[in-house]
Amino acid sequence: MTGRSRVVLSQLAIGLGLIAISLVLVIGALRFPPEMGFVILGAHVYPCAVGAFLGAVGLLLSYQACTGGFRELDASSDDSAQAQPGGRLGAAWVTAGLVAIAVLISLIGFVLAAGLLFACSARGFGSRRPLRDLAIGIALTLPIYWLFNAGLGVALPPLVNAWI
């Protein structure tokens, strides 16, 4: 167990973050437009309560962070758990893939955008054969596209027509 006087900065950041969110909730609620008619419980009451709740929790967690860290922390969340080497790059690739599909899906269609997501994610998880990954990705997304469009009626964006 860590000493009681140690300040764990990363945990303190979380606690302060929660307090910040609670402030957003409360201030936002107080700025709601006034309501017309008979109001039994205004639209701002519940959000303020949630904000107060979250703020209290954030305060307590920040206090814990300043006095030796969160209590009863699972061993795997020990802050000596280092990030894996190359893990950050992998996470960046996965993030890039998800951004790509979000931005491109309505532009180049589901098949290509999801194929791109597949390739980027595979890269993130360690695969070093980008062209092959892209090919496999498209081989996966193409039948899914047919299945969803023709079979299930869920319209995924096309590149050209209903077949691709």
Add this chain to the structure above:
Amino acid sequence: MDILLSLAAGFSAALAPINLLWGFIGCLLGTAIGVLPGIGPALTVALLLPITAKVDPTGALIMFAGIYYGAQFGGSTTSILLNTPGESSSMVTALEGNLMARNGRAGPALATAAIGSFFAGTIATVLLTLFAPIVAMLALKFGPAEYFAILVLSFTTVSAVLGASMLRGFASLGIGLGIGLIGLDSTSGIARYTLGVPELVDGIEVVLVAVGLFAVGEALYSLLYQKEEASGRHRLTSLWMTRADWRRSIPAWLRGTLIGFPFGSIPAGGAEIPTFLSYSTERKLSKYPQDFAASKGQGAIEGVAGPEAANNASATGSLVPLLTLGIPTSATAAILLAAFQNYNLQPGPLLFQTSGDLVWTLVASLYIGNVILLVLNLPLVGLWVKLLQIPRPYLNAGILVFASIGVYGMRHSSFDLLLMLAIGWGGVLMRRFDFPVAPVIVGMLLGPMAEKQLRNALSISQGDWSIFVTQPIAAAFLGLTLLVLVVPHLLHARGIKLQEDD
């Protein structure tokens, strides 16, 4: 007997060939996705939700039953073979089951998990059949004050009882409540916390948050913080259980079911408590204590049989509050609730009155789903094992593609995909700092419900807040809430912890 008649009608609807087909497909898909490491039943149901979008309600319900059970079995398979439980409730299965697998007894472990689940599921469904209508009738007497009190109790138990830290559980709950606030307030018509973004006016979908936290969050977290585990090849010798296996498993199944169902059906949180309790019970009662993991044994079959049965019974039990009160008590139940709402079905006591036939069809399909699971999955275990041999990069990439389909399929919104990514990163933070995830989902769904009931209650009482303590049932639930908050601290002070200790 009214109930039997309704159930019979449900069966006749469920047994139509086309519906059976949907059941098979659901079971297959549920198991296939549930098998994938890191994907638990909640996420599986969430991912497969868009597929059911265009199927008619009866067929869709049957598909859900198949997916639900398939996902649980898939999760057990991964726990036993790969030691990667998809959910915390599968952790004990992984403990004993994987030990058995590493000693060449993967087959019997899987068999006892499947048969135990069937056994528990069937009995639990019978109990559901008997109790649900009674609870629904009682629930009709509940007014908004009672509902509000139950919801507060549910919030508290989900956040406070599970996991190591009550405070962090409450933090997750708070975040979930906050997310639930985003969107149009139905009573006043004010758009809350939408930051001018039009997509947020309808609020954030539960499935989006679930997929973001579970799929994307897990993927990112495993990249950042988890070491590559060499997944050993497991010799799948034979699936048959020996006489001794049967003798040890059957009582464990019974005990597991009896432990699991009550826990699942009360508005307490989740399937972890019953599975841990079952494991402890089996360990204490076993005639072969030397087999257990903690005694460095070969893996005790009752350590798989009991918890698996408890898990399944608890999952079925959680359908009781879901169907009768409309209150989900686990992340999976929350997703099912979202699915019901997609079909404009509002679970609750009125559901039995207005769409009674649909409810009974669902119950019938639960029975059928259990049978399908047993018949289909045991022989196909070899296939599921093959699935696990797909190289990890492709497996994870495929999961992310499915996650994107699931989220995009709901509202065809690129914003939703970006939101999913952001929530995924939030999930990484939560995992890193040991914040439980289930309270977020429960908070999101139940928060708006609680606000509505609060308003209704105050309308009826003309603004009098004492209604919550003067109405006896409501006061009782609130009293229980206080107990739940206080008792763990008292126990803890006496050195008793509500966690599995080894």
